[in-house]
Amino acid sequence: MTALDSLVAAVLDEVRRQAGADAAAVVRAESSALALTRFAASAVHQNAADERTTLHLQLTVDGGRTATASTTRTSSAADLVTATLAAARLRPRDADWPGLAGPAPLVSTGNPDEATAQASPAERAAAVAAFVGAAGGLSTAGYVQTSSSTVVLADTAGQHVRGAATSAACDGIARLSGADGVARSASRRFADLDPAALGARAAAKARAGVDAVPVDPGRYAVVLEPAAVGDVVAGLTSGQFNGKAVVDGTSGLRLDEQQFDEAVSLVDDAAGPEATGLPFDTEGTPARRTDLVRDGVPVGLTTDRRVAAALGSSSTGHASDTSATAGPIAGDPALAPGDGGSVDDLVAGLERGLLVSDLWYTRVVDPKRSVWTGLTRNGVWLVEDGRVVAPVSTLRFTQSYLEALAPGAVTVGSVVDPQPGRLTMTYAGTNRFAVPPLRLASWNITGNTTG
Amino acid sequence: MADVPRTVEAAAFDAAAAAVEAALAAGARYADARLVDRRYESMTARDGDVRALTQTTSAGLGVRALVGSSWGFAALGDPAGDADARRTGARATEIAEASAAVPGPPVDLVGVPAVHGGWASECLEDPFDVPLAEKGDLLTGVTATMRAAGVAVAEASSQAWDTRTAFVSSEGARIGQHVRECGAGMHCLTVGDGETQRRSYPAFRGQFGTRGWELVREIDLPGHADRIAAECQELLTAPSCPSGDTTLLLGGEQMSLQIHESVGHAIELDRILGWEAAFAGTSWLDLDQLGSLRFGSELMNITIDPTIPGALGSFGFDDEGTPAAARDAVRNGVWVGVLAGRDSAAVAGLDYAGSVRADGFARLPMVRMTNVGLEPGPHTLEEMIAATDDGVLMEHNRSWSIDDRRLNFQFGCEIGWEVRNGRKGRMLKNPSYTGIGPRFWSSLDMLGGRAPGEWRAWGTPNCGKGQPGQVGHTGHGAAPARFSGVRVGVRG
Numbered sequence: 001m002t003a004l005d006s007l008v009a010a011v012l013d014e015v016r017r018q019a020g021a022d023a024a025a026v027v028r029a030e031s032s033a034l035a036l037t038r039f040a041a042s043a044v045h046q047n048a049a050d051e052r053t054t055l056h057l058q059l060t061v062d063g064g065r066t067a068t069a070s071t072t073r074t075s076s077a078a079d080l081v082t083a084t085l086a087a088a089r090l091r092p093r094d095a096d097w098p099g100l101a102g103p104a105p106l107v108s109t110g111n112p113d114e115a116t117a118q119a120s121p122a123e124r125a126a127a128v129a130a131f132v133g134a135a136g137g138l139s140t141a142g143y144v145q146t147s148s149s150t151v152v153l154a155d156t157a158g159q160h161v162r163g164a165a166t167s168a169a170c171d172g173i174a175r176l177s178g179a180d181g182v183a184r185s186a187s188r189r190f191a192d193l194d195p196a197a198l199g200a201r202a203a204a205k206a207r208a209g210v211d212a213v214p215v216d217p218g219r220y221a222v223v224l225e226p227a228a229v230g231d232v233v234a235g236l237t238s239g240q241f242n243g244k245a246v247v248d249g250t251s252g253l254r255l256d257e258q259q260f261d262e263a264v265s266l267v268d269d270a271a272g273p274e275a276t277g278l279p280f281d282t283e284g285t286p287a288r289r290t291d292l293v294r295d296g297v298p299v300g301l302t303t304d305r306r307v308a309a310a311l312g313s314s315s316t317g318h319a320s321d322t323s324a325t326a327g328p329i330a331g332d333p334a335l336a337p338g339d340g341g342s343v344d345d346l347v348a349g350l351e352r353g354l355l356v357s358d359l360w361y362t363r364v365v366d367p368k369r370s371v372w373t374g375l376t377r378n379g380v381w382l383v384e385d386g387r388v389v390a391p392v393s394t395l396r397f398t399q400s401y402l403e404a405l406a407p408g409a410v411t412v413g414s415v416v417d418p419q420p421g422r423l424t425m426t427y428a429g430t431n432r433f434a435v436p437p438l439r440l441a442s443w444n445i446t447g448n449t450t451g
Numbered sequence: 452m453a454d455v456p457r458t459v460e461a462a463a464f465d466a467a468a469a470a471v472e473a474a475l476a477a478g479a480r481y482a483d484a485r486l487v488d489r490r491y492e493s494m495t496a497r498d499g500d501v502r503a504l505t506q507t508t509s510a511g512l513g514v515r516a517l518v519g520s521s522w523g524f525a526a527l528g529d530p531a532g533d534a535d536a537r538r539t540g541a542r543a544t545e546i547a548e549a550s551a552a553v554p555g556p557p558v559d560l561v562g563v564p565a566v567h568g569g570w571a572s573e574c575l576e577d578p579f580d581v582p583l584a585e586k587g588d589l590l591t592g593v594t595a596t597m598r599a600a601g602v603a604v605a606e607a608s609s610q611a612w613d614t615r616t617a618f619v620s621s622e623g624a625r626i627g628q629h630v631r632e633c634g635a636g637m638h639c640l641t642v643g644d645g646e647t648q649r650r651s652y653p654a655f656r657g658q659f660g661t662r663g664w665e666l667v668r669e670i671d672l673p674g675h676a677d678r679i680a681a682e683c684q685e686l687l688t689a690p691s692c693p694s695g696d697t698t699l700l701l702g703g704e705q706m707s708l709q710i711h712e713s714v715g716h717a718i719e720l721d722r723i724l725g726w727e728a729a730f731a732g733t734s735w736l737d738l739d740q741l742g743s744l745r746f747g748s749e750l751m752n753i754t755i756d757p758t759i760p761g762a763l764g765s766f767g768f769d770d771e772g773t774p775a776a777a778r779d780a781v782r783n784g785v786w787v788g789v790l791a792g793r794d795s796a797a798v799a800g801l802d803y804a805g806s807v808r809a810d811g812f813a814r815l816p817m818v819r820m821t822n823v824g825l826e827p828g829p830h831t832l833e834e835m836i837a838a839t840d841d842g843v844l845m846e847h848n849r850s851w852s853i854d855d856r857r858l859n860f861q862f863g864c865e866i867g868w869e870v871r872n873g874r875k876g877r878m879l880k881n882p883s884y885t886g887i888g889p890r891f892w893s894s895l896d897m898l899g900g901r902a903p904g905e906w907r908a909w910g911t912p913n914c915g916k917g918q919p920g921q922v923g924h925t926g927h928g929a930a931p932a933r934f935s936g937v938r939v940g941v942r943g
Contacts, residue, residue: 036919040726043555044521047546048919050813052511052528071508072528083506090583091501092591121523121549128553141729143918173729180728248604249642324503325495325608360732363850365863365883368647371943373861375854394854396861396885398943446941447885449859 004029004152005162007055007074012154014081019061023085024100026155026284028056029074033117033148037124039172040141042132044125056282056321059084064097070321098305101284101315102157107271108287110279112164116190117148119168127170127195134199135174138206142172145420146190151278159284167276167432169420170195173378174202179212179391181205182358182378184227186420186432188276205357209379212391214448221353222443223346223383228376229335230419230433231359233266235372235401237330239364241266241292241300243307243318244327250367252402253298259402261410262296263338268330269434270317274418275332276432285317292330296407304328331421334434338412346413346439348386354395354443355381355388370402373446396447404440413437453767455569455627456615463488463617464625466536470514471621473540479516479523479547481560482540483620485770486512486530487812492579495608496590498598502606504583511812512536516543520558522794523547526813559797561804563773565623570767570775571630573760574663578611578633581664589667590635593676597639600680607637608657609667610912612924616770624772632763632924634659634910635667637676641683648686648880649865650679654704655848659910659924662761682866685878692867692882694940698842699884700835700933703899705864706825707909707927708848713888714746714753715823715925717857718780718788719806720795722818731916732855735888736786738799744786747892750828753781754928755790755806757821762926763910764822766808771816773805780823784893792818810921817917822908824928827900832931835897842870843939845882861885861941884939891934900930 001009007029015025031053038046053074059081060066067087071080127144146168154160168190173180182205183198224232245251253259270277270287279287283305291300303311304319307328318328340346347355362374373396380392403409413436421431467484474482488510495503511528512535523546527539590607597605611633618626636657641648651657652675660666701709721727722734736744746753756777757765767775771793780788790806791799795818809816836844845864853860867882868875900906906928914923 034919037550038729038918039553040728041555042553044550044553045555045726046524046815046817046918047522047550048524048526048815049542049546050526050528050919052526052813054528067504067506069506069508072510073508074529075531087504087506087583091504091587094500094502096500121546122552125549125552132553139725141725143729145918171729175728248640250640250647252645360855361852363852365850365943366646366881368642368645369943373850373852373863373941373943375852375859377855394856394859396852396854396859398861398941400943444943446943447859447861449854449856449887 004031004150008152008154010077011055011057011081014077015059018081019059019085024060024156026058026100028151028153028282030054030149030151035124036143036145037128038143039128042140044128047121055080057084059088060097061088062093064093064095065089065091066094066097067091098309100155100157101159103159104286106161106279106286108279110163110165111188111273111275112148112166113189116146116166116168119146119190131170131172131195131199134196135203138174138176138203140172140174140199144195145169149278153280153284155284161280161284163279165276165278168193170198171420172198172202174206176206177210179206179209180378181209182227184419186418188274205379209391212393214393215382217445217447219442219444221350222440223343223350223355224438225343225357226417226419226435226437227358228356229435229438230421231362232401233333233335233433233435234421235362237333239367240370241302242327242329243301243303243311246301247307247310252368252370255298258296258407259298260293260296260405261407263410263412264293264296264405265336266293267291267334268302268332269334270332277331281317281319282321283319285315285319287317290316302328302330331431335436337414337416337436340411340413340439342413342415343437346411346437347383347388349439350383350386353383354392355383365398369400371398371400373398394449395445397444398446399444404443409441411439452566452568453570456571456629458629459615459617459627464619466512466530467617467619469533469536470512470540471619473537474514474516474544475621477541477544479518479544481517481621482515484512484514485812486617488615489811490613493608493610494586494590495606496594497606499591499595501587501591509811512539513809513812514540514543516547517558518544518547519551520555521547521550523550524815558794560793561796561802566772566774567625569627572661574631575665576663577631578664579613589672593637593672596676597680600677602639602680602683603642604640607672609635618772620772626768626772628767630661630766631663632659632661633664633666635672637672639680639683641687643687648683649849650683651847651865652679654909656912659763659912660761661763661765686866686880689878689880692843692879692940694942696936696938698839698933698935699937699939700842700844700870701931702846703905703907703929703931704909705846705848706929706932708851710823710825710927710929711911711925712851712853713857713860715820718790719818720789720791720799723789724795724798730918735856735858742787745784746781746786746889747784748895749784750895750898751781751784751892752826753823754826755780755788755821755823759822759908759926762822762908763924764820764926769805769807770809771804771807776805790818790820808923810923814921819923820914820925822926824908827906827930828898829901830897830899831902832899832905835899835931835933836870836875837873838897839870840872843879843882844868844870844875858888883941884937885941886937894934894936895932896935897933898930899932906930
């Protein structure tokens with residue numbers, strides 16, 4: 001029995017002792033390490049490492065009075081149970097309490113990589129040095145991160161599972177005369193990252209972005225590079241495929257209709273061989289592959305037990321510590337590659353439009369239509385007759401993501417380039433968004449930095 | 452100087468001191484350590500039921516070490532004793548030594564007094580002493596009221612934090628702080644044909660402060676539930692905000708976010724120096740223009756003031772041990788001050804720090820907003836409306852977005868009203884506006900705050916920054932204001 005098993009057992013014993021045999025509890029013990037080395041002006045300026053073990057308890061009494069609690073004070077299981085029980089007893093009974101997951105086999109035990117879990121500060125600094133060195137003297141900034149998490153979860157209905165996960169990411173920019181170029185990569189393995197290649201790519205993009213000029217607002221065809229696509233996918237998974245949004249009526253999805261271009265297929269591959277997440281969610285439901293869009297047809301949602309009950313389905317294993325309020329959200333989304341080729345190939349097929357590296361500060365304006373506003377970042381270029389003709393300065397867009405992917409509007413690139421999920425960096429590390437580049441027929445540019 | 456609050460345990464200082472000693476013994480030339488014990492509680496109700504009740508305890512040690520020009524930071528949850536504390540201190544130095552493989556320019560720290568003392572926030576009614584049943588009754592009651600009034604979804608929530616920190620530095624500082632914060636808010640949604648509308652009170656995320664539960668009682672959620680539910684339904688049939696350039700009047704809550712996003716973040720010195728270039732972004736401000744750059748109109752007076760009683764960004768000392776002090780950021784429209792830390796100030800040639808904060812024990816202290824607010828102006832909202840021939844009044848934030856230099860912003864609000872011939876007219880839905888920071892602030896031509904209650908220190912409990920991500924608590928004094936020639940009604 002591991003130390004985490006012992007912690008979980010101690011809490012369950014306390015639950016039975018203090019709350020009785022009828023109490024329902026989910027106990028999770030998580031040992032996590034997160035290390036992140038940041039650099040700016042081509043020097044490491046922040047270098048942090050954090051280790052902790054956290055006990056989480058969800059306790060339900062009287063068939064629907066629930067409280068959750070967590071603590072880093074792992075030696076005080078009795079106190080944790082006492083406080084949580086007191087809170088639960090004061091709550092009104094929740095008629096919609098969905099009950100516990102109970103026993104269910106895991107699809108996978110996770111994809112931890114021991115070398116990533118053991119990566120040292122010196123190894124991360126060496127990766128930074130490689131990025132900086134490959135940028136050819138340009139000023140650079142970014143981070144190299146490794147994380148690991150080992151979790152034991154048990155509930156009073158008999159579920160008892162163990163899993164582990166690791167993640168690694170390198171994310172940096174190179175800067176030249178007001179132009180920034182970006183390159184990012186994410187994996188479950190630190191060794192998969194190639195920081196020198198990323199540094200060189202970021203530098204090349206920065207050099208190509210010098211002397212940018214504004215363009216007029218209006219509708220443009222666009223090629224979105226994977227960093228930008230990752231942001232669009234994050235917007236859709238959090239606001240549209242999130243089952244809570246469907247329950248609330250704020251999702252604009254039309255399930256089982258041809259809402260998207262048939263080139264679009266999206267899954268959340270939480271149990272896949274490259275997933276960076278844990279193999280079960282915070283309710284103990286095993287992670288599994290969840291089809292969200294198949295050939296342009298929305299076919300699935302991400303759910304936890306409460307949302308699934310409201311929708312008359314079963315949980316897809318997307319409960320999290322924040323899903324009660326934010327809803328259950330995909331953690332390992334993967335947009336299937338298409339036949340559009342490389343970014344260059346997609347650009348070659350663009351009569352006139354914009355090549356966009358990255359999006360920034362995207363916020364939803366109209367949830368139902370999935371209208372988001374945000375800005376381009378780290379490079380935009382004007383494309384004419386299939387060729388990049390000029391760098392463009394930062395642009396604001398206000399665009400429906402649902403409508404951007406409409407039938408006939410999408411060409412999907414052929415190469416998947418896994419990105420760290422910037423909007424969804426969790427305690428344990430960085431989500432991985434497996435996305436190819438996209439060419440979209442229309443994107444609504446509503447401003448630039450001159451007005 | 453106040454004494455260390457009795458609620459900060461002596462043993463916490465022992466652990467922090469041991470960590471600092473170990474960091475120095477391992478080769479650091481400076482070190483500081485914080486033993487942080489934070490308790491948090493949140494309750495969320497929805498449609499008449501308590502939907503989530505969470506309590507967390509996060510206790511641990513965070514240590515900074517400076518080796519040459521390189522920093523290292525190590526954190527450990529719930530250190531078991533002296534050995535754990537010393538191991539964490541030594542690890543911070545080890546990490547700093549690794550940082551030195553990719554070194555930067557020499558690092559100095561502007562001086563701060565080595566204080567032995569403490570601070571505690573004012574708290575009349577400890578939020579953790581308020582019975583959960585009472586909180587539940589409040590939150591379920593207002594959501595039931597809104598649902599009964601016909602909205603599709605009604606949610607309300609409360610949050611409370613109790614944070615006790617023992618800070619020790621290798622320069623001799625030994626500071627204890629006990630900060631209690633809380634707040635609450637509610638919102639509702641209505642769903643129409645292809646649209647949703649939202650109303651919230653008292654702010655879109657609620658109102659928060661370094662105060663006790665008395666804050667929640669004062670905002671009187673029950674007294675506003677029927678109103679926002681009715682407005683939320685009325686919005687479904689209201690005309691859309693027109694598109695074009697017009698006179699824009701903003702309510703105080705929206706002004707607080709406008710200040711936060713377009714001024715507060717822009718004056719963060721780490722951004723100005725490029726230290727956040729890859730993520731949070733930089734700033735359009737150039738240090739060479741500090742003291743001369745026109746940021747806005749003469750009505751624009753922005754202060755950095757962590758001493759405001761009860762405001763969410765208040766403290767006695769920042770997380771580098773710098774005593775809280777008020778400072779001008781913009782005076783009569785001219786940019787004159789920044790949010791700084793000890794190292795960033797030294798790089799910039801400034802002689803003040805005081806705005807470095809960390810989100811709990813496990814995160815590196817970094818430049819953060821404290822209370823960054825706009826001083827009250829000479830007008831009232833009533834006077835602004837009366838003086839406007841053609842404009843739009845907008846209230847309560849719904850969405851926000853701003854570029855990485857903090858120039859181009861676009862905000863959506865929950866509700867708007869036409870202002871015609873000096874009168875507030877029809878309700879408008881989906882109001883939004885966009886602009887460029889200094890141009891927008893230069894168009895500030897009337898500023899409220901003269902009427903009682905118009906100026907308020909709004910609390911923002913979820914300011915994101917840093918990698919790994921940190922959530923900051925900031926305050927923003929704000930009052931209604933009027934701007935000329937602003938583009939409104941941006942469509943998607």
